[in-house]
Structures are given as structure tokens and as C-alpha cells.
Amino acid sequence: MNIETQFKQLRLHGMNRSWLALAETRKLHELTFTEGMEVLLQAESDDRDGKRFERLQLNANFRYRASIEELKMDAKRGLDKATVAVFATGEYIPKGEAILICGSTGTGKSFLASALGHHACTQGYRVAYFNVQKLLLKTKMSRIDGSVFKFFEKISKADLLILDDFGLTHLEQQQRIDMLEIIEDRHAKKATIIASQLPVEKWWDVFGDSTLADAFLDRMVHTSYRIELKGESLRKKR
Numbered sequence: 001m002n003i004e005t006q007f008k009q010l011r012l013h014g015m016n017r018s019w020l021a022l023a024e025t026r027k028l029h030e031l032t033f034t035e036g037m038e039v040l041l042q043a044e045s046d047d048r049d050g051k052r053f054e055r056l057q058l059n060a061n062f063r064y065r066a067s068i069e070e071l072k073m074d075a076k077r078g079l080d081k082a083t084v085a086v087f088a089t090g091e092y093i094p095k096g097e098a099i100l101i102c103g104s105t106g107t108g109k110s111f112l113a114s115a116l117g118h119h120a121c122t123q124g125y126r127v128a129y130f131n132v133q134k135l136l137l138k139t140k141m142s143r144i145d146g147s148v149f150k151f152f153e154k155i156s157k158a159d160l161l162i163l164d165d166f167g168l169t170h171l172e173q174q175q176r177i178d179m180l181e182i183i184e185d186r187h188a189k190k191a192t193i194i195a196s197q198l199p200v201e202k203w204w205d206v207f208g209d210s211t212l213a214d215a216f217l218d219r220m221v222h223t224s225y226r227i228e229l230k231g232e233s234l235r236k237k238r
Contacts, residue, residue: 004020018039056124057118059126059128060126060127062114062117062118063129063131064111065114066111066112066115067118068084068088068118070111071084071108071112076231077107077229077230077231078103078227078228078229078231079112079227086225087225090120090123090125092191093123093160093191094159096191097224097225098193099224099225099226100193100194100221100226101193101194101229102196102227103227103230104229107229108229109195110164110165112195113129113164113193114129114162116162117129125160127160128162130161130162131164131165132166132179139152139178152182156182156186158190159190160190160192161182161186161190161191161193162192162193163193164195165196166194166196166198166206167197167203171208173209176207176208176213179216183220187219199228203216203221
């Protein structure tokens with residue numbers, strides 16, 4: 001049994017590709033045993049990291065394929081390099097902190113949220129991305145088929161939950177309870193990003209129930225980072 005076959009049987013695909021490349025370029029015999037092992041192990045590590053990122057990205061179901069490098073940094077718009085650099089470290093995720101992104105239509109809220117989510121995937125974090133209306137519809141359907149607790153548990157396990165388009169419509173009573181339960185499961189344990197056209201000061205009105213609204217805002221607002229995007233719609237500029 002040759003080496004290539006053993007690599008394949010052991011599913012060491014990164015090592016196998018690196019081995020073949022070294023053999024084809026005739027660099028295989030120029031390396032010491034230690035150097036060769038370092039090259040092969042690094043190739044395998046890179047291969048597994050790449051596959052994990054692809055899997056995390058696919059499972060997140062992002063609205064946009066976006067990256068931090070594509071963001072338009074402009075302090076006048078409410079987004080500067082220093083702020084993005086803080087988020088790029090990813091330190092807010094294990095701390096279970098929240099980022100609230102507000103701004104009118106077309107200012108880049110969803111793109112920013114997607115970019116931060118993609119970056120979290122590159123750092124190995126599990127991310128879940130939802131449009132709020134679709135999320136609440138899914139919770140309603142899962143309650144009907146009896147899988148609601150399993151669905152909530154799945155959401156709670158995401159290292160970063162992104163809720164997009166929050167506040168487009170007022171919430172019904174069960175939706176208020178569902179939103180509070182989702183946030184309660186994550187409070188001070190898992191990170192959350194919420195993007196909304198409404199300024200945070202108007203989020204209370206979305207609930208229409210003072211008790212639940214106070215509980216939700218208490219968990220989300222007081223210890224969060226806030227970004228308010230301003231200016232003309234980027235869609236119009238394009």
C-alpha cells in the first residue's frame with residue numbers, strides 16, 4: 001500500500017495534496033524528515049480550517065457574502081476603522097456581548113452584520129443569521145410540529161446570533177415571549193447582533209407590552225456596543 005492510498009484511507013486530504021505537490025516539484029528529497037512533517041501537518045491543518053470555515057459559513061445562512069475588508073469606513077457615516085478593529089478581534093463573542101446596528105434603509109446595516117458574521121466564522125465561531133420575521137415564523141411552525149424547544153436549543157448554541165430587520169412590524173404576544181426567551185438564553189453568555197431601521201429608543205414600541213419590553217431592553221441595550229449608520233443610501237450610490 002503506497003503513501004497516497006494511506007493518506008486517502010485516513011482522510012488526510014491536506015497532507016495528500018501537499019505530498020503530491022512536493023513529489024511533482026521534486027522538493028520531497030530536499031527536506032529533512034522534520035521539515036517534511038512540518039509541511040505536511042501544516043497543510044492538513046490548513047485544509048481542515050478551510051473546510052470548517054466553509055461548513056460554518058454554509059450553516060450560518062448569511063444574507064450577504066461580505067467581508068470586513070469590503071466595508072466602507074467613514075466616520076461621517078458612523079463607521080470608523082477603530083470601531084471595526086475592535087470587533088475584528090472577536091473578543092465580544094466569548095464575552096457574550098451585543099452589537100446594535102441602527103440606520104435607515106440602504107445604509108449598510110445587513111452588510112455590516114453579515115461581514116462581522118463571516119469574520120466570526122473565520123475565527124471558528126458558530127454563527128446563526130436570521131431575518132426576524134422569518135425567525136418568528138419558524139418558531140411558530142416549530143411550535144405547531146412540537147420541535148420548538150429543540151429549535152430554541154439550537155439557536156442558543158450559536159456563538160453569535162444575528163437578528164436582521166428587527167422592528168419592521170409590531171410583535172404579537174407569543175412573538176414577544178419568543179424574542180425574550182431567545183435573548184434570555186443568550187444574556188451574558190452568547191453574543192448577539194441586532195440590525196434595525198429603528199433607533200434603539202423606539203424599540204420599546206415594537207413590543208407593545210411594557211413588562212416584556214423592559215425585560216428585553218434591559219438585557220440588550222445597557223451593556224451593548226451601538227453603531228448608528230448615517231447618510232445616503234449606498235444602493236442609490238451604486
